[in-house]
Amino acid sequence: MTRPDNHVIVLFGATGDLAKRKLLPGLFHLARAGLLPDGYRIVGSSRSRPSLSDDAFRKHAQDAVATFGRCEPSGPAWQTFEESLSFGAADAQDPGPLLAAVRSAEDSLGGRPRRLFHLAIPPSAFASFIGMLGDTGLAENSKVIVEKPFGTDLASAQALNETIHTVFDESRIFRIDHFLGKESVDNILALRFANGLLEPIWNRDHISHVQIDVPETLGLEGRGHFYEGTGAFRDMIVTHLIQVLGIVAMEPPVSLAAQPLRDEKTKVFEALRPIEPGHVVRGQYEGYRGEPDVAPDSPTETFIALRLEVDNWRWAGVPFYLRSGKNLAQQREVITLGLREPPLRMFRTDLRRQEEDQGNKLVIDFGDPGWIAARFLAKEPGPAMQLTPASMTFRYARSFCQDNGLEGYERLILDALLGDQALFTAADGIERIWQASTPLLENPPPLHPYAPGTWGPDPAVNELIEPHQWYLPAVGEDAIDRPAGGSPHG
Numbered sequence: 001m002t003r004p005d006n007h008v009i010v011l012f013g014a015t016g017d018l019a020k021r022k023l024l025p026g027l028f029h030l031a032r033a034g035l036l037p038d039g040y041r042i043v044g045s046s047r048s049r050p051s052l053s054d055d056a057f058r059k060h061a062q063d064a065v066a067t068f069g070r071c072e073p074s075g076p077a078w079q080t081f082e083e084s085l086s087f088g089a090a091d092a093q094d095p096g097p098l099l100a101a102v103r104s105a106e107d108s109l110g111g112r113p114r115r116l117f118h119l120a121i122p123p124s125a126f127a128s129f130i131g132m133l134g135d136t137g138l139a140e141n142s143k144v145i146v147e148k149p150f151g152t153d154l155a156s157a158q159a160l161n162e163t164i165h166t167v168f169d170e171s172r173i174f175r176i177d178h179f180l181g182k183e184s185v186d187n188i189l190a191l192r193f194a195n196g197l198l199e200p201i202w203n204r205d206h207i208s209h210v211q212i213d214v215p216e217t218l219g220l221e222g223r224g225h226f227y228e229g230t231g232a233f234r235d236m237i238v239t240h241l242i243q244v245l246g247i248v249a250m251e252p253p254v255s256l257a258a259q260p261l262r263d264e265k266t267k268v269f270e271a272l273r274p275i276e277p278g279h280v281v282r283g284q285y286e287g288y289r290g291e292p293d294v295a296p297d298s299p300t301e302t303f304i305a306l307r308l309e310v311d312n313w314r315w316a317g318v319p320f321y322l323r324s325g326k327n328l329a330q331q332r333e334v335i336t337l338g339l340r341e342p343p344l345r346m347f348r349t350d351l352r353r354q355e356e357d358q359g360n361k362l363v364i365d366f367g368d369p370g371w372i373a374a375r376f377l378a379k380e381p382g383p384a385m386q387l388t389p390a391s392m393t394f395r396y397a398r399s400f401c402q403d404n405g406l407e408g409y410e411r412l413i414l415d416a417l418l419g420d421q422a423l424f425t426a427a428d429g430i431e432r433i434w435q436a437s438t439p440l441l442e443n444p445p446p447l448h449p450y451a452p453g454t455w456g457p458d459p460a461v462n463e464l465i466e467p468h469q470w471y472l473p474a475v476g477e478d479a480i481d482r483p484a485g486g487s488p489h490g
């Protein structure tokens, strides 16, 4: 595979939560796998700890990799990686230390390495940092990775895009959504477009509804400040789940190159109907208002379920149900395509509605490493024509060696180094999603409380999806599914 050109990678927010959990461990994994450029340097930068020394940053990185990484920070691979790390305080008003650190990193590489800036900082700081990159000349010969959320509504997303475009043209902007870097999300493209089996039925004639379901058992994890201003809709739906919807619903692109792939995804977002507040259920877990950095009367939702409609020839009339929330009963990432049921009269079956509902589905579990299952009804052995739910399952972990697998962030950072924007989000796509979200943002439905460890506000969330049911297959088993959550509707 092509290796990226030599690079100096500058990590803004290098002592933050994302860098600790994902970015530093991910960069080390890429280095160890031989996927980083021959010559690379990583300059960490942080506003909260401006006086960090190079050594202290190396120690910080080592702790992060030891705690959250897939490989031990030791041996020659770690030594080489550690030597590539340095620190330069990031202050948009006084860029001197950062400039010095970047120059020194470039000198040590020689030649004219490219620059990659990763803005793992709060959105409120984007504009000043982008301005600083432009004013100092650091933006030359560079690309920028921008973290979500890309704005909080249409106007702020447009303003943000405008600000970034004053310094970087669109071809150098990488708006990152780590769900799009997940192997099993990428595999949806292979599943749909490399096989003759499914594409003929991938439309409104055969699919009755689609669920994209990402419940989390995780709570705030110390991110109260971030979450208060964000909430479940902006944290998960506008970014991750609608991006996944884009991949599930898109038309076949002419190639998997960045432009055609992004164009097809954007067309799906263009076909999104404005989100009706009446098709949305918002919840907040009991105890949220007592969390650190959370207002005692916080209106922020920690749960959201909604019905979206993609109004085009392929999908008109097929509801897409999206659900995500904190402190729920399970941690899952599952797409379910419900197939239209044939009449079962000839079987004179006594299947209960619940069992009947377990056949006729395609289930894609995209929690790494992920699996795909076709659920159907089969004849139970015996003299009578007795139907029972059955399943054919493909499991990544059983079918392929996982050694070359990359996590979402790793894959996307590598793509950004290579300059491949295929899995990154385009400005027009983002703005279109915010535009469709405007009715909901302007007129949010009331918050329902829910108990932690449950499936969110009952019965509202189950009523939303009627006549269907929320469906989650059993965790990690080939076993026939149980309905999620123990309630008749899951």
Ligand code: BG6
Pocket (backbone or CB within 6 Å): 178, 216, 218, 235
């Ligand atoms: C992040 C959200 O983008 O994605 C978190 O801010 C969420 O709230 C996380 O928990 C989920 O991603 P993953 O890949 O860790 O399941």
